[in-house]
Amino acid sequence: MLQVKELTVHYGKALAVENVSLDVKEGEFVAVIGPNGAGKTTLFKTISSVIKPSSGEIYFEGKRIDTLPPHEVAKLGIAHCPERRRLAYRMTVMENLELGAYLRDDREGIAEDLNYVFELFPILKERKNQKAGTLSGGEQQMLAIGRALMANPRLLMMDEPSVGLAPLMKERIFEAIEEIKMERKVTILISEQDASLVLPMSDRAYVMETGKIKMEGRGKELMDNDYVKVTYLGL
Amino acid sequence: MRGMRQGMGQVGQGMGLMQPKKFAVPLVFVAIATIIPFIAPSVYLLHVLILAHIFVIYAASWDILTGYTGQLNLGHAMFFGLSAYVVAITNTMLKTPLFLSVLMGVASAFILSVAVGLPCLRLRGPYLAITTFSFSWVLFLLASSAMIWLSGGEEGVRGVKTFIVGTIPNYYLSLVLMLISVYILYRIASSETGLILKAIKEDEDAAMACGIDTTRYKLLAFLMSGTFAGIAGAFYAQYMRIVTVDVVTLELSASAIAFSLVGGIGTIIGPAMGAYILTILFEGFAWLADYRVLIYNLIIVSFVLFLPGGLMSLRDLLRRREEEGGGVGGA
Numbered sequence A: 001m002l003q004v005k006e007l008t009v010h011y012g013k014a015l016a017v018e019n020v021s022l023d024v025k026e027g028e029f030v031a032v033i034g035p036n037g038a039g040k041t042t043l044f045k046t047i048s049s050v051i052k053p054s055s056g057e058i059y060f061e062g063k064r065i066d067t068l069p070p071h072e073v074a075k076l077g078i079a080h081c082p083e084r085r086r087l088a089y090r091m092t093v094m095e096n097l098e099l100g101a102y103l104r105d106d107r108e109g110i111a112e113d114l115n116y117v118f119e120l121f122p123i124l125k126e127r128k129n130q131k132a133g134t135l136s137g138g139e140q141q142m143l144a145i146g147r148a149l150m151a152n153p154r155l156l157m158m159d160e161p162s163v164g165l166a167p168l169m170k171e172r173i174f175e176a177i178e179e180i181k182m183e184r185k186v187t188i189l190i191s192e193q194d195a196s197l198v199l200p201m202s203d204r205a206y207v208m209e210t211g212k213i214k215m216e217g218r219g220k221e222l223m224d225n226d227y228v229k230v231t232y233l234g235l
Numbered sequence B: 001m002r003g004m005r006q007g008m009g010q011v012g013q014g015m016g017l018m019q020p021k022k023f024a025v026p027l028v029f030v031a032i033a034t035i036i037p038f039i040a041p042s043v044y045l046l047h048v049l050i051l052a053h054i055f056v057i058y059a060a061s062w063d064i065l066t067g068y069t070g071q072l073n074l075g076h077a078m079f080f081g082l083s084a085y086v087v088a089i090t091n092t093m094l095k096t097p098l099f100l101s102v103l104m105g106v107a108s109a110f111i112l113s114v115a116v117g118l119p120c121l122r123l124r125g126p127y128l129a130i131t132t133f134s135f136s137w138v139l140f141l142l143a144s145s146a147m148i149w150l151s152g153g154e155e156g157v158r159g160v161k162t163f164i165v166g167t168i169p170n171y172y173l174s175l176v177l178m179l180i181s182v183y184i185l186y187r188i189a190s191s192e193t194g195l196i197l198k199a200i201k202e203d204e205d206a207a208m209a210c211g212i213d214t215t216r217y218k219l220l221a222f223l224m225s226g227t228f229a230g231i232a233g234a235f236y237a238q239y240m241r242i243v244t245v246d247v248v249t250l251e252l253s254a255s256a257i258a259f260s261l262v263g264g265i266g267t268i269i270g271p272a273m274g275a276y277i278l279t280i281l282f283e284g285f286a287w288l289a290d291y292r293v294l295i296y297n298l299i300i301v302s303f304v305l306f307l308p309g310g311l312m313s314l315r316d317l318l319r320r321r322e323e324e325g326g327g328v329g330g331a
Helices: A040-047 A070-075 A093-100 A107-120 A122-126 A137-150 A167-183 A195-201 A219-224 A226-233 B003-009 B016-039 B043-068 B077-092 B098-120 B125-146 B167-190 B192-202 B204-209 B214-240 B250-263 B269-284 B286-306 B310-325
Strands: A002-011 A014-024 A029-033 A055-060 A078-081 A155-159 A187-192 A204-209 A212-218
Touching (some): A014 A029, A014 A040, A014 A212, A040 A078, A040 A155, A040 A187, A070 A078, A078 A137, A093 B192, A107 A122, A107 A137, A107 A167, A167 A187, A167 A195, A187 A195, A195 A219, A195 A226, B016 B043, B016 B167, B043 B167, B043 B192, B043 B250, B043 B269, B077 B125, B077 B214, B077 B250, B098 B125, B098 B214, B125 B250, B167 B192, B167 B214, B167 B269, B192 B204, B192 B214, B204 B214, B250 B269, B250 B286, B250 B310, B269 B286, B269 B310
Parallel strands (some): A029 A187, A029 A204, A078 A155, A155 A187
Antiparallel strands (some): A002 A014, A002 A055
């Protein structure tokens, strides 16, 4: 479904992503784990075309997308739930969700998905007329995921959904992500620093360090890998 | 896109009950504004109010681009001024009929907004502010020195025709023009388009990730903003019958910001209110005019510090008090 081929990305002269190849098949749950500054966010931003690569190609369902503007990429069915949420903080919860559904015309589908988001995160329903900036960090993350779901995407990209959250809230968010994985027919690409949360539910995972893919494998395999155990799981 | 609001509406927002209250204030304003010429038939007062009407349109048009879309425009006078000059010059020198001159004036503001808007689409923050400022500065330099043979400099272009002679008819004409313009801008701002413009102001990258073609909407905001400022400038030219460099000054550009800050940026109605109040204040106390730039700056600084949401935020505060009093407010 998604193929990233030999992608290299620079910020000015600084190299952020170097020769990264990655693929995600329809229906898969794929994780990218790695420390701060590994290039995970840059990789995601390049896939959604907010950043242009210096070399390499990205294909979505056989169509080349790295040359398209970001809104065209969104139209193909890729929803990007960005790092640190990037909500419209001075707009209400409801308005943020509306923006997520910007590309859609199907009334019934939108209403259904809105109900789904409210079932998944009941607190958002309670606070639907509140400004997004007044929500707690965890609630804002819920809203960011909800906004991405409102697009009814084929590929849902979540960039570090647990960043900056308390342990309990992290678990709550990952329970919701597990539910999305089970109940929705959506392919998921997720990046995360906390490998212990994401590896158990991943079909496959990539380990990314200093801009490169260090290793890849099935989620369970990587959990048994000595290097991953020591470096990421703290075992 | 069309399904967005309707689909969301099925869950029910329950905000419809506010309607009668929402119309009360504008209706009272229109009623009072309509009878003013009868209860206070002072030519001077009406003249001040006509200017106020013109600057209301001018301030509201600035707000759609800067207040809503977040594209900081420091040179809004360029649209107002170009339109006013085009009306005056074509009408007096080329002897085109006034109606055609006005059309050309508004069209020139529209074209200028494309010319400024297109290069500005790729600029953000301070770069955009400097660019808009520079464009208006160039226009000011042309009008005040380089093209003085055309603009007349401080002397200005005199003898512009007017649609209707007399203060009272011009009062009503400007009132109607203001009400229509503000209504249109307000409706756009409260529509889905307004929601999208606000989303661009909040976070342009995030808006793009939602599939919004932000370039298109930013250009649209430029066009609406420039065109309505052009309408205000064209009306000004035919009413004043003289156009001087005043219409392209830095001071006029700054006034858009001061008006809007007083009323409340990003609300359309707020900047309109601010323009109305400040124009009356300045014209009513003519001796203040010498200190105008100083006062604008004081206003800008003090509102940013003490009431960044402007007068409109007082209304929200009252509303919240009311709700809490009724026991609706949450923890």
